[in-house]
Amino acid sequence: MADSLNAHFLSRKLHSLTGLVPVGGFLLFHLWENSMARKGEQFYNEHVVQGIGDLLNYKLAIELCLGAAILFHGVYGLVVWWQGRSNTRRFRYGGNLRYLLQRITAFTTLAFILWHVITTRIAAGLDEAVENNLFLHMQRIYEDPVNVVLYIVGIAGATFHLANGLWLLGINWGLTTHPRAQKLSMWACTALFVVITFLGVHAIWGFNQRLF
Amino acid sequence: MATPQEFLFRIKRQDSPDTAPYWEQFRMPYAPGHNVVSALMYLREHPVNSAGNKVAPVVWECNCMEEVCGACAMLVNGVPRQACAALLDGLPQPIVLEPLSKFRVVRDLQIDRSRMFEALKKVKAWIRLDHGGDIHRHAPLISPDEQDARYLFSRCMTCGCCMEACPQFHQNSTFIGPAPLAQVRLHNSHPTGAYDKEERLHAIMGEGGITDCGNAQNCVQVCPKEIPLTTAIGELGRQTTAQWLRDLFAR
Numbered sequence: 188m189a190d191s192l193n194a195h196f197l198s199r200k201l202h203s204l205t206g207l208v209p210v211g212g213f214l215l216f217h218l219w220e221n222s223m224a225r226k227g228e229q230f231y232n233e234h235v236v237q238g239i240g241d242l243l244n245y246k247l248a249i250e251l252c253l254g255a256a257i258l259f260h261g262v263y264g265l266v267v268w269w270q271g272r273s274n275t276r277r278f279r280y281g282g283n284l285r286y287l288l289q290r291i292t293a294f295t296t297l298a299f300i301l302w303h304v305i306t307t308r309i310a311a312g313l314d315e316a317v318e319n320n321l322f323l324h325m326q327r328i329y330e331d332p333v334n335v336v337l338y339i340v341g342i343a344g345a346t347f348h349l350a351n352g353l354w355l356l357g358i359n360w361g362l363t364t365h366p367r368a369q370k371l372s373m374w375a376c377t378a379l380f381v382v383i384t385f386l387g388v389h390a391i392w393g394f395n396q397r398l399f
Numbered sequence: 400m401a402t403p404q405e406f407l408f409r410i411k412r413q414d415s416p417d418t419a420p421y422w423e424q425f426r427m428p429y430a431p432g433h434n435v436v437s438a439l440m441y442l443r444e445h446p447v448n449s450a451g452n453k454v455a456p457v458v459w460e461c462n463c464m465e466e467v468c469g470a471c472a473m474l475v476n477g478v479p480r481q482a483c484a485a486l487l488d489g490l491p492q493p494i495v496l497e498p499l500s501k502f503r504v505v506r507d508l509q510i511d512r513s514r515m516f517e518a519l520k521k522v523k524a525w526i527r528l529d530h531g532g533d534i535h536r537h538a539p540l541i542s543p544d545e546q547d548a549r550y551l552f553s554r555c556m557t558c559g560c561c562m563e564a565c566p567q568f569h570q571n572s573t574f575i576g577p578a579p580l581a582q583v584r585l586h587n588s589h590p591t592g593a594y595d596k597e598e599r600l601h602a603i604m605g606e607g608g609i610t611d612c613g614n615a616q617n618c619v620q621v622c623p624k625e626i627p628l629t630t631a632i633g634e635l636g637r638q639t640t641a642q643w644l645r646d647l648f649a650r
């Protein structure tokens with residue numbers, strides 16, 4: 188019983204942890220780096236794509252680790268999702284709604300990441316023209332308003348999932364126990380959600396400044 | 400609101416655990432001050448449905464009549480609550496009565512709550528007495544603040560309302576639900592109960608335990624005894640995390 192490798196507890200803690208680092212951390216970094224798109228094609232291709240790319244050692248290894256973390260978080264998340272029976276229609280409380288939203292955004296985020304990675308990272312791997320001018324590639328994607336909407340929804344879903352996940356993590360790890368602490372951390376997470384969602388929308392705008 | 404001439408009930412009935420449920424309507428002449436239990440008592444004396452047919456009286460459970468035993472918990476107009484504390488005056492009609500949906504129905508409004516009692520056993524929600532005789536020692540002093548905090552948790556009556564509202568607790572899940580977790584919080588903080596703290600924490604660190612909580616926090620909204628269930632869950636998050644680290648590094 189007092190088995191120190193409590194597999195169930197460990198998996199839940201790992202699920203929570205991988206959501207924060209590396210996945211959540213990468214989301215922050217990724218939105219920040221792309222929010223520099225507003226500085227134009229040359230700056231973006233040279234300093235963001237090339238510059239940051241050169242700074243990273245073992246880029247493929249990092250990408251594989253990130254992919255593995257997302258896969259674990261996603262697949263184990265499906266198990267967690269399967270255990271719940273949402274009842275927002277009977278119990279209309281804010282917390283219950285966020286419980287449901289956390290599960291919905293899990294799916295939108297998974298689908299969005301898949302589509303995004305295929306049409307950017309993998310596309311760049313297959314086509315040198317894309318690789319050489321990622322700025323132009325993104326600009327073309329955003330020429331279609333449908334893609335713009337999909338990106339905004341995809342990003343907002345991911346940022347919600349991260350911010351709300353952080354609030355959940357605070358409770359699950361026992362950092363915020365009292366209702367007052369949980370309320371304050373809710374404000375902090377809401378602020379985080381607003382800021383990083385803005386960062387994401389700002390990045391989209393950066394690629395196509397005629398958009399908004 | 401004009402005083403109604405009579406009360407109309409829509410009751411979800413079920414003859415045995417394995418038969419299909421069905422709805423039946425009943426009428427009762429108006430009288431002030433009725434609650435759901437007194438209405439069910441009236442229907443037991445007059446087991447005639449609104450079509451005028453004599454039927455088997457509706458089965459339900461009740462005991463204390465003052466919202467402390469937990470036995471009469473049911474859905475009253477969709478809300479999990481104690482039937483004895485649900486006054487009919489002011490309730491919208493028809494008054495809909497259903498058994499709690501998360502438990503096996505025994506008959507009509509009577510449910511099988513053994514799952515809750517099994518959970519209490521699993522987490523050792525009691526204080527172990529090591530000695531029957533006088534040990535010539537005073538009981539440990541407990542500060543009034545700590546008494547107040549603990550008193551909140553001691554009011555749980557195992558009614559099941561928190562489980563009814565919990566999206567993680569259902570017939571296909573192994574989650575023990577909010578109430579037994581709050582009892583772990585209570586008994587872990589007791590000077591004698593603390594001797595079994597580690598065992599209780601291990602019991603809730605496995606499948607169906609604390610990690611299966613999804614923090615929808617419905618439980619704390621519906622608990623008729625206003626037990627700070629989510630605070631208990633947060634504190635247990637801290638206790639289990641610390642226990643896990645002790646298991647990993649301090650053995």
Ligand code: SF4
Pocket residue numbers: 469554555556557558559560561562577578581621622623624625626628
């Ligand atoms: S915690 Fe509240 S709602 Fe849950 S069983 Fe105890 S008294 Fe009922």
